[in-house]
Amino acid sequence: MPETLHRDERIPEAMVGMRLDQAAAELFPDFSRERLKGWIKQGALTVDGSQGRPKDKIYGGEQLALHAVLEEEVRxxxxxxxxxxxxxxxxxxxxxxxAGLVVHPGAGNADGTLLNAVLHHCPQLAGVPRAGIVHRLDKDTTGLMVVAKTLAAQTSLVEQLQARSVSREYDAVVIGVMTAGGTVDAPIGRHPKDRKRQAVTASGKPAVTHYRVVERFRGHTHVRCKLETGRTHQIRVHMAHRRFALIGDALYGGRLKLPAGASDTLKEILREFPRQALHARKLAFIHPASGKRVEFRAELADDLLMLLDYLRVDSEERR
Structure with missing residues (x-):
């Protein structure tokens, strides 16, 4: 049975000058922009109690009220x-x-995605926006994701993500030897020339990544990254920005670098590693129903364990 939505959000001053539909997409991220535009046109999403137009400019401080019936968006x-x-x-x-599993259907991936899988596993998710998916991992990133099974749970998790209270930690193996950990506080947005890529850019959205060294090798480092924000490709972009691109990252990694004197086996592994060396290892959040903090961990994928083993052997043999 369709659910009825009742949500209210006040537009912050930071959104001054944005279009109404853009601001709505930021404040109600669990709904597509097209769906929000439709609600604006229908009068289901109002501004200070009045119907607006998707292209109307925002001045800051307005109250958005969403009162709509949630029909299934896409079958x-x-x-x-x-x-x-x-x-x-x-x-x-x-x-x-x-690795290799796309999270959400899109261009070039009409099916065979995590979304299709969770719908089979839990058919009632057809009635939840985006089948309960509240965050994503890149196709070739392994590790933990949470899916909301009810609209109330989805609302709670989205609010936690917006408040930056969800804890997400990743393991990454990067090119180069780090001397110490640190923090990258650099905004991320669409690359000005390549729409497939993200980039550190002054016009981007705030993005903060904390990282620390887990293990150093002769030419690489195993690092642990903790996200404050969740921008597209955030760890990959921030590590490349620090000139420590991830092993196997064809999009941001640049030219392959091999340690001097590396064995033929290690050279082949580094040349052929099929994905960015990135794994979502820990996920913690407030459970939407119990109100208690829950935490989950996932062991490294086998290919990353093998990669670390060969890097470790290479470092020990060259001491």
Whole structure:
């Protein structure tokens, strides 16, 4: 049965000058911009109690009120794709995503995605926006994701993500030897020339990544990254910005660098490593129903364990 939505948000001063539909997409991120535009045109999403137009400019301080009936947005196909379920109850589903699995259908990936898999696993998710998916991992990034099984759980998790209270830690293996950890506080936005890439840019959205060294090798470093924000490709962009691009990152890694005197086996592994060396290892949040903080961990994927083993052997043999 369709659910009725009742939500209110005040537009912050930082959004002055934005279009109404843009501001709405920022404040109600669990709905698509097209759906929000439709609600604005229908009068289901009002500004200070009045109907506006998607293109209207925002002055800051306005009160947005959303009162709408939630119909199923798109009829995605449920597909029997294996899932590694770490935890599940009536409210949330925590998954350890494998490499190669796209999270959401899109251009070039109409099906065969995590969304199709969770719809098969939990058919009632067809009634939740984006099938309960509140955050994403890149196709070739492994590790933990949480999916909301109800609209209330989704609202709670989205609010936690916006408040930066969800804790997300990643393991990465980068090119180069770091002397110490640190923080990258640099805004990220669309690359000005390449729409497939993100970049550190003054016009981007705030992005903060904390990182520390786990283990150093002769020409590489195993680092642990903690996100304050969740921008697209954030760790990949920030590490490349610090000139420590991830192993296997074809988009941001640049020219391949091999340690001097490396064995033929290690050279082949570094040349052929099929993905960015990135794994979402820990995820913690407030459970939407119990109100208690829950934490989950996922062991490194086998290919990353193998990579670290060969880097470790190479470093020990050259001491």
């Amino acid at each position: 995605w196909e449920a597909q029997a794709i294996a899932l590694n379920v770490v935890f599940e109850d009536d409210d949330v589903l925590v998954i350890d995503k494998p």
